[in-house]
Amino acid sequence: ARILSQVQMAQADIEAQRGRVVGEVRLAGFPTAARGLFPGALAALRAGHPELRVRTTELEPEPGVRAVLRGDADLAIVLDWSNKRAPVPGGLERAHLFDDTADVALPAGHPLAGREAVDLVDFADEEWVSWPEGEFCHDWLMFTLRSQGIEPRIGHFAGEHHTQLA
Structure with a gap:
């Protein structure tokens, strides 16, 4: 009951x-x-x-x-x-x-800074700051650049956006 x-x-x-x-x-x-x-x-x-x-x-x-x-x-x-x-x-x-558009952050004095849009091939010879290996965004960056025939040169790894921008 x-x-x-x-x-x-x-x-x-x-x-x-x-x-x-x-x-x-x-x-x-x-x-x-x-x-x-x-x-x-x-x-x-x-x-x-x-x-x-x-x-x-x-x-x-x-x-x-x-x-x-x-x-x-x-x-x-x-x-x-x-x-x-x-x-x-x-x-x-x-x-x-x-859909989220990818942004590329550049120093103010960079030759491509100030452009409204850029192509990935414009960065073929640039050194990148990336998320640590194995992170989703790192994998995306590597896959996306390589699919454009660009072998990325990763000079710095940082897991936080503020650190990457600095």
Whole structure:
């Protein structure tokens, strides 16, 4: 009788929540997505759905996908290369959010500084600052430059954008 009573109470609670956004949603995102997308999304969700608890975790793309597969996250914001698509594991779906244009940072006195757009071949002989080997963005840089016939010369490795820019 006690178990049946608890089931009835749970069903009544579910009915009381019908049509409302409540509970918890867990989001994972790579660092720049977490910094650029999460604050606005969290503010909008709090304003529109005050009973929804949102938990975020900063994870690189592959660990983010694994977190969703394990059930540790409900959604992961990941990078997907336009020139080399990331596989989508069974049971998951991909939804395109937007295209992100790559930026190249140059010293103010560099001959290419100030241009509105450049081609990768313009940097064929340049020395690069890159993320550490094995990081998603490093792999993207190497793959993208090599696909243009450019063998990148990596002179410096830094895992933080501020360090790279400095």
